[in-house]
Amino acid sequence: MNKPSPAEREALLISLLTRLFGGEITEGELLRTLRKDLLNMSQTDYANLVGVSRRTLSDIERNVGSPTFAVVNAVFKPFGLKAGLLPRNPALMKKLLAENSEPTP
Secondary structure (H helix, E strand, C coil): CCCCCHHHHHHHHHHHEEEEEEEECCCCHHHHHHHHHHHHCCHHHHHHHHHHCHHHHHHCCCCCCCCCCHHHHHHHHCCCCCCCCCCCHHHHHHHHHHHCCCCCC
């Protein structure tokens, strides 16, 4: 598998985040896709890279358990992401995104 270019990485990340914020995918699905499609890494290798157990990584990717903010931040850090507060309601999230994407006069 060829390593994606920086522009391809950014496009994939934006596409996946849009799907996440729209409620189409979960955080676990986001992490699994980024790990596999951007880094082409196994769970074991990625878990070692970010300093968590493979079991913890697997649980996060399957949306099982309740990882701490520190663990969530550790597993998403290689992609330039961190845990934060977002609206749970997809309609509110879409409205927020739409308002922030409009050009300012």
